[in-house]
Amino acid sequence: METQIGNIKFSHPIFNASGPACTTLEELEIIGKSESSAIMMKTCSLEPREWNPEPRYKEVPLGSINSMGLPNLWYKKYVEFSHILKEKYKKPVIASVVWFCSTQACNNDFEIIVKAFQEDSLVDLIEVNLSCPNVVGKPQIAYDFETSDTILSLVENLWNKDIGIKLPPYFDPSHTNAMSEVIKKHPQVKFITCINSVGNTLIIDPETEQPIIKPKWGFGGLGGEYVKPIALANVRAFYKNLWESVKIIGAWGILNWIDVYEFLLAWASAVQLGTTFAKEGPEAFARIKKEFENYLEKKWKKSLDEVIGKLKEL
Numbered sequence: 001m002e003t004q005i006g007n008i009k010f011s012h013p014i015f016n017a018s019g020p021a022c023t024t025l026e027e028l029e030i031i032g033k034s035e036s037s038a039i040m041m042k043t044c045s046l047e048p049r050e051w052n053p054e055p056r057y058k059e060v061p062l063g064s065i066n067s068m069g070l071p072n073l074w075y076k077k078y079v080e081f082s083h084i085l086k087e088k089y090k091k092p093v094i095a096s097v098v099w100f101c102s103t104q105a106c107n108n109d110f111e112i113i114v115k116a117f118q119e120d121s122l123v124d125l126i127e128v129n130l131s132c133p134n135v136v137g138k139p140q141i142a143y144d145f146e147t148s149d150t151i152l153s154l155v156e157n158l159w160n161k162d163i164g165i166k167l168p169p170y171f172d173p174s175h176t177n178a179m180s181e182v183i184k185k186h187p188q189v190k191f192i193t194c195i196n197s198v199g200n201t202l203i204i205d206p207e208t209e210q211p212i213i214k215p216k217w218g219f220g221g222l223g224g225e226y227v228k229p230i231a232l233a234n235v236r237a238f239y240k241n242l243w244e245s246v247k248i249i250g251a252w253g254i255l256n257w258i259d260v261y262e263f264l265l266a267w268a269s270a271v272q273l274g275t276t277f278a279k280e281g282p283e284a285f286a287r288i289k290k291e292f293e294n295y296l297e298k299k300w301k302k303s304l305d306e307v308i309g310k311l312k313e314l
């Protein structure tokens with residue numbers, strides 16, 4: 001069940017996604033005690049951020065829509081938490097960082113965050129979130145390939161361990177190709193996480209004749225079963241471009257072992273659980289891990305290498 005992202009070994013491929021239930025130390029310790037193979041922390045910014053106005057998260061039959069607005073305690077807390085988490089739970093700890101705007105002043109802000117993790121934290125990997133769709137007035141950076149390139153150069157200059165990028169969904173091969181070209185310019189990028197929410201979707205309640213969430217006129221990030229085929233296609237598309245150099249972490253719509261199996265077949269080396277962990281609690285990691293282990297045994301698979309990327313062409 002062991003898997004590797006960059007230089008870091010994970011005891012198995014299932015851990016939490018940045019966002020749901022990983023903001024406070026108490027929440028992070030729950031992940032530490034669980035069978036999640038790593039502790040991914042909430043995306044953090046230079047200043048503490050409040051939640052967007054309510055209602056900002058709604059479950060719908062095939063998933064969820066959210067516009068949380070990246071609420072977090074601020075980067076210094078996560079630098080501090082990394083010491084406690086690493087010492088107590090002895091598993092990989094991953095920071096998620098965000099960059100909000102494209103002026104020189106913001107570059108300096110971002111430098112402060114990454115430098116602090118470099119100099120004072122015990123995190124093993126950093127995931128650069130280029131894909132939050134829910135900050136009012138801010139675009140998803142990863143749709144701007146030039147700015148993404150600039151940010152990755154900046155991180156490479158400040159951070160000496162492996163880097164990952166949280167990507168939004170892409171819907172056309174020209175875009176996965178363009179992002180792959182950016183990634184190839186940055187050899188320190190050792191993993192990408194596919195995908196963040198499908199941004200700016202709208203769900204309407206016909207009874208009330210209103211959107212079901214409030215921020216951004218009801219436009220929010222869609223996830224769950226609706227999104228899994230888009231996430232799988234993104235994993236596969238990046239595999240075709242980056243297979244030798246960059247590992248992929250799959251995210252969205254992981255409910256059980258079947259989803260894990262499908263993401264690994266497509267080329268993911270690990271998967272992140274968001275909504276299922278938030279709904280079911282930390283037992284979700286143990287349940288899905290056990291189910292997945294049983295399935296591998298039944299299929300006589302001796303290691304994940306016999307599964308990862310082994311999708312058969314029709």
Ligand SMILES: Cc1cc2nc3c(=O)[nH]c(=O)nc-3n(C[C@H](O)[C@H](O)[C@H](O)COP(=O)(O)O)c2cc1C
Nearest residue numbers: 017018019020043195196224251252253273274275
């Ligand atoms: C309530 C909520 C908050 C989220 N916050 C973040 C975040 O702060 N940073 C981030 O990179 N992704 C965030 N995401 C996206 C998740 O990390 C992840 O891509 C997704 O939840 C995984 O899919 P799943 O929920 O179907 O398991 C959030 C998702 C939800 C539902």
